């Protein structure tokens with residue numbers, strides 16, 4: 378049997394403040410760190426150990442991975458990082474509170490920006506300091522491949538070469554792989570693994586830091602997939618993510 382575990386990072390400071398984050402490199406909250414350790418405990422209780430891990434260039438994912446590896450006593454594990462696993466780029470929405478944005482533009486428009494398949498938010502300007510072209514960590518990426526905004530479709534398009542060419546390919550060598558990334562890149566991977574049609578993706582909301590296990594036979598046919606932990610807690614966290622973009626949702630404390 379071969380296994381891929383997908384894990385969304387723990388709560389970040391901008392998750393707590395309900396802000397669109399995308400490629401903004403915000404840290405985990407203390408709660409997010411504890412969530413990440415707990416994800417490690419769940420994997421340890423299941424007796425899991427990994428051969429290779431993958432993560433993004435963003436610290437909320439990198440630090441979540443480090444907490445998990447600490448709990449598994451696998452700090453030594455080879456880790457490959459790629460910008461292609463970064464969160465969907467949220468363009469000009471990055472930094473804005475999701476609920477306040479819904480009050481301004483309506484719940485429906487925010488749902489389109491968050492969950493439609495091929496509509497991207499307005500892009501960041503070329504001279505905006507949040508444009509990834511100014512960030513040295515992306516120096517190896519050709520400028521015409523660096524996003525200024527992304528739909529889920531374009532996120533999946535830049536993710537797929539890495540997913541197929543590196544992550545999935547490594548399952549031929551290794552039995553157990555851990556991918557720690559972000560809500561929308563993981564939705565793209567789940568779409569691929571479970572053949573989910575575009576329109577059905579709308580309702581898939583990933584909870585923070587709950588391991589999602591995919592088991593394959595030796596010919597890499599998917600056998601089963603399941604979340605670890607308490608199913609009620611998984612459902613509660615998924616519903617919380619879904620409601621973040623509603624005008625009645627969370628606005629930051631003043």
Ligand SMILES: O=C(O)[C@H](O)COP(=O)(O)O
Pocket residue numbers: 396397398399400464467491559560561618621622
């Ligand atoms: O970038 C973000 O804001 C979050 O990581 C994912 O947000 P979403 O659930 O609104 O797509």
